[in-house]
Amino acid sequence: xxxxxxxxxxxxxxxxxxxxxxxxxxxxxxxxxxxxxxxxxxxxxxxxxxxxxxxxxxxxxxxxxxxxxxxxxxxxxxxxxxxxxxxxxxxxxxxxxxxxxxxxxxxxxxxxxxxxxxxxxxxxxxxxxxxxxxxxxxxxxxxxxxxxxxxxxxxxxxxxxxxxxxxxxxxxxxxxxxxxxxxxxxxxxxxxxxxxxxxxxxxxxxxxxxxxxxxxxxxxxxxxxxxxxxxxxxxxxxxxxxxxxxxxxxxxxxxxxxxxxxxxxxxxxxxxxxxxxxxxxxxxxxxxxxxxxxxxxxxxxxxxxxxxxxxxxxxxxxxxxxxxxxxxxxxxxxxxxxxxxxxxxxxxxxxxxxxxxxxxxx
Amino acid sequence: xxxxxxxxxxxxxxxxxxxxxxxxxxxxxxxxxxxxxxxxxxxxxxxxxxxxxxxxxxxxxxxxxxxxxxxxxxxxxxxxxxxxxxxxxxxxxxxxxxxxxxxxxxxxxxx
Numbered sequence: 001x002x003x004x005x006x007x008x009x010x011x012x013x014x015x016x017x018x019x020x021x022x023x024x025x026x027x028x029x030x031x032x033x034x035x036x037x038x039x040x041x042x043x044x045x046x047x048x049x050x051x052x053x054x055x056x057x058x059x060x061x062x063x064x065x066x067x068x069x070x071x072x073x074x075x076x077x078x079x080x081x082x083x084x085x086x087x088x089x090x091x092x093x094x095x096x097x098x099x100x101x102x103x104x105x106x107x108x109x110x111x112x113x114x115x116x117x118x119x120x121x122x123x124x125x126x127x128x129x130x131x132x133x134x135x136x137x138x139x140x141x142x143x144x145x146x147x148x149x150x151x152x153x154x155x156x157x158x159x160x161x162x163x164x165x166x167x168x169x170x171x172x173x174x175x176x177x178x179x180x181x182x183x184x185x186x187x188x189x190x191x192x193x194x195x196x197x198x199x200x201x202x203x204x205x206x207x208x209x210x211x212x213x214x215x216x217x218x219x220x221x222x223x224x225x226x227x228x229x230x231x232x233x234x235x236x237x238x239x240x241x242x243x244x245x246x247x248x249x250x251x252x253x254x255x256x257x258x259x260x261x262x263x264x265x266x267x268x269x270x271x272x273x274x275x276x277x278x279x280x281x282x283x284x285x286x287x288x289x290x291x292x293x294x295x296x297x298x299x300x301x302x303x304x305x306x307x308x309x310x311x312x313x314x315x316x317x318x319x320x321x322x323x324x325x326x327x328x329x330x331x332x333x334x335x336x337x338x339x340x341x342x343x344x345x346x347x348x349x350x351x352x353x354x355x356x357x358x359x360x361x362x
Numbered sequence: 363x364x365x366x367x368x369x370x371x372x373x374x375x376x377x378x379x380x381x382x383x384x385x386x387x388x389x390x391x392x393x394x395x396x397x398x399x400x401x402x403x404x405x406x407x408x409x410x411x412x413x414x415x416x417x418x419x420x421x422x423x424x425x426x427x428x429x430x431x432x433x434x435x436x437x438x439x440x441x442x443x444x445x446x447x448x449x450x451x452x453x454x455x456x457x458x459x460x461x462x463x464x465x466x467x468x469x470x471x472x473x
Binding site: 177178179222226228229230237238276 | 370374405406430433434435436438
């Protein structure tokens with residue numbers, strides 16, 4: 001039932017919450033819900049209290065490893081679970097000036113991974129310039145998070161696989177589900193079919209082939225109010241299905257838990273799943289996962305240059321608790337001496353095997 | 363007291379049965395957990411068996427739990443429905459096979 005509700009919501013949602021002037025476009029309202037009676041009445045423990053049980057409060061950063069840059073919220077899709085509330089109507093786009101400030105930081109930081117995300121990052125008009133410049137910085141792992149369908153969305157994007165290859169970009173793509181049955185294979189111009197075609201195009205230029213240095217990883221988000229299962233088992237199922245049905249190869253699958261914010265929070269509330277979902281997250285709380293949550297090794301940078309502990313905090317407009325709050329003032333040392341801002345959405349990263357932009361952590 | 367025999371929120375309280383009989387409750391949950399681990403059968407296969415049995419014993423809690431478990435494991439709705447039919451077929455077969463008993467008795471009593 002959850003899945004069909006989500007499908008209905010996806011069909012209905014042609015606009016972002018922001019464009020719909022939905023009450024949940026207000027981040028303060030989202031935080032109020034996350035701090036609401038379920039936790040305030042003591043039915044479930046606050047995240048800060050549960051991590052304190054194992055001496056992990058306040059959460060503090062470790063060595064910076066990942067710079068994640070959100071180059072804009074514009075996207076060709078309006079997915080029902082999107083924590084960014086991205087869509088074609090979002091006009092927040094990183095300027096070349098802010099990109100230049102990011103490049104200055106990339107060149108001097110000790111981070112080994114650069115992770116570009118969005119929206120659909122490819123829709124930023126300066127995307128290619130930025131990739132070209134950033135790839136010269138000698139970062140070990142240069143990730144672009146591509147939603148796949150963008151490659152087929154317009155002729156100007158058709159050469160993206162070649163472009164990624166030329167700059168040795170590590171492609172991480174969302175693949176919300178695989179379905180072996182004929183029904184979904186015949187969904188016409190649906191996201192599934194376009195994603196399959198895009199994956200085949202990436203395979204054709206060498207991405208995702210076993211042993212290839214051209215890394216192609218997939219991201220799996222549950223399409224409803226449930227948590228992802230064991231990442232290794234899911235990867236096995238995805239590999240088998242995509243190979244048998246579509247002759248597609250990829251390297252690894254990252255299973256990512258949907259965090260109860262933005263459009264996914266809206267879906268949870270609209271489908272009367274919010275309470276159960278929060279229970280599921282809290283029941284699946286794994287204190288070991290707290291040690292490796294991504295906010296301890298990542299800085300997230302927004303389209304307008306503000307700094308956050310993670311992409312989720314960015315979407316809740318919770319800027320880092322540091323004197324340095326903007327990329328123009330960036331300083332590794334000052335930033336590293338901060339407490340990480342947490343709320344109840346953080347349970348999403350500590351459920352089961354844990355969850356991060358690189359998949360399971362525990 | 364609740365006005366309904368079944369409340370979906372009661373599923374979350376299942377673990378509380380140990381409070382009134384700790385030893386037996388713990389033994390049950392240890393056993394339960396062990397049964398659903400990967401073994402000669404995969405955890406995925408066991409999840410589908412559990413879903414089928416949940417329907418046969420008509421346990422609403424178990425149906426909720428193993429539908430969700432199936433979704434989490436990426437089990438498709440077609441696979442889930444086939445599992446339910448497998449359970450239903452055995453259940454109706456179990457009824458119908460008693461028809462032989464009826465036939466035997468009928469023949470024995472008839473001249």
